[in-house]
Amino acid sequence: MASPGAVLFDAYGTLFDVYSVGQAAERLFPGQGAALAVAWRDKQIEYTRLVTTSNDGAHYRPFSELTRAGLRYSARRLGLPMDDAAEQQLMDAYRTLSAFEESREVLQALKARGVVTGILSNGDPGMLDAAVRSAGLHGLLDHMLSVDGIRKYKTHPEAYQLGAVATGLPPAQIAFVSCNGWDALGATWYGFRTLWINRYQLPFEELGTQPERIGHSLRDVLAFF
């Protein structure tokens, strides 16, 4: 099979470690940092789905707002006394998530091979830009694609379609990389060539569709070329 004409990466959980906020959370709420990071992430994603499914986008809010809403819910759910300062501290930490250790070298290797690269993310542009700069990944990404313009989150097909439109390539010529199983599934359903990075040794979703490839580090994307 020919190499893809472009590689698009999911951002949150794939290039950036969403659980790295657990350290800031642990300093604020000793013993509860990891639990808060996990609950926060789950709720944030749940909210993207609720607003996308309900009323055709009428309840859309940018990812940064859903991230804050997910944090508020999770802190209440866990009974953590989060004041405004603590909330803002955690939101600031989310804007400057750690990149995974191989994120930069993999993007550099792709650029060295002349591959078109990009991010296709639920994140709104301000949030994405802050994360990319903070992680030193700017200049390594040809496309920065956010669902914010269409007001529908992944796994809505219009979200993935942003990648085809931006690159001018048919979906079958675009590689899509995600550590999130549901995202790799949705992208496969849409028609991308998908690589699921199974960073946490999880089963893949049991919905009868498999990603084209499964890897354990972002480095595995290089095998497409």
Next chain:
Amino acid sequence: MASPGAVLFDAYGTLFDVYSVGQAAERLFPGQGAALAVAWRDKQIEYTRLVTTSNDGAHYRPFSELTRAGLRYSARRLGLPMDDAAEQQLMDAYRTLSAFEESREVLQALKARGVVTGILSNGDPGMLDAAVRSAGLHGLLDHMLSVDGIRKYKTHPEAYQLGAVATGLPPAQIAFVSCNGWDALGATWYGFRTLWINRYQLPFEELGTQPERIGHSLRDVLAFF
């Protein structure tokens, strides 16, 4: 405000206790029954959202199939050695979930007052019918509404619209009762008069919308009349 012209209940988690499968799970996997019941429920609901968001229903599968898929994922996720017989045993348990202790008396009280009652559920008709009969609730429900015909799960507005079409009432004259916060939220967005039964002392969703009422038992629905 006038009393509603009909009351529609969510089924799974509201009339029926989805966590009652934890007992069967505990017998099969000692020490892991409750964890499996929680993971199973979460994944089942996640799958309803993924298939509804992706490709406009092209990946729809009936709730019973998503329930089985969620069970398979959750057992693998928790490292439980579930063979075909154990899987079928748990699926059978799911078809005959326990009703909450007040479900029957509340439906009887509504019928005694002449209120139109119904279920509006993600469940497919076969699954719903089995659950209603097993719990002895048949004859107390005027409408058995399943999303299966429209191939879109709640919180899609077309799912809630089934209630308006079946009763012939505008949404603002229909009371909708759910223990699931996301369902009470989606129903409120749709336009129903909503009662969220906060059975597990949870925070409500942090998306800027509140249900009309919050209760702690299904009995609280009687206050509408």
